[in-house]
Structures are given as structure tokens and as C-alpha cells.
Amino acid sequence: YKLIPQQNSVDSQKQRGIRVLSEPQTVLDFDFASGLEALPPPTGRSCSKQIVATSDGNCNGVLFWWELELGDSADSMYSTKPIGFFSDSDDSNNWQDHWQQNLFLFGDTQVRKVTGGCPVEINVS
DSSP states (O other), X not given: OOOOTTTTSHHHHHHTXXXXXXXOOOOOOOOGGGOGGGXXXXXXXXXXXXXXXXXXEEEOEEEEOOEEEXXXXXXXXXXXXXXXXXXXXXXXXXXXXXXXXXXXXXXXXXXXXXXXXXXXXXXXX
């Protein structure tokens, strides 16, 4: 399955019943510029995060993406953020067919009901 810009648009997601239940949150960050001592050990890193839902709904999974700061200026950011999902802007000119998002589905028996304004805990590693 390969996503193309037209299929990855917000309108397309809404037609399939996909909607955002929280604001984007940083769940892990890595500082490659500060040397090896700033990076997690080879065994990895795990943590729990509280994500506050912004609306009621059924949460079937978590969408992850990454952003890479390549310098000090605002235009030196590379991101795999979904096109237009969290803003009204259409970033389709920046779309590419590699380095995409990762959708982690909980599975049929692990659907979580969420309530707007209430936190949901996720474990990341």
C-alpha cells in the first residue's frame, strides 16, 4: 500500500472516518548535536506519557511521525507530519513517498474510549 498526496489529504481521512482526538505531543526526543552521552543507551529508552484528549471518541491507535531540525532557522525543519492534519495549510508541495508516519494500531480488543479534556496514558520506547 503506497500513499499518494491525494489519498493522504485531510478530506480523504475524514471520508474514511479518521479524526484527530488530541493535539500533537512530543513523546521522545533525541539530541544528536550534544554527543553520544546525550543519546539513550543501546538498551533503549521507555517512558509513559499523559496525552489529553481534545474530543470524545474511540481511539484505535496512535499516529507517530518525526521532525528533524537541521539548523537554527525555522526553515531548516524536515518533518513527516501528515499533510494538513493539524492545520489548515496544505503542505502537499513538501510531500514525499519515503520516511512516512507510523500508525500503531491497538487491535480490535484494545480500542480505548476517550473523553475530551481527560488524559490517556501511553507507553513509548
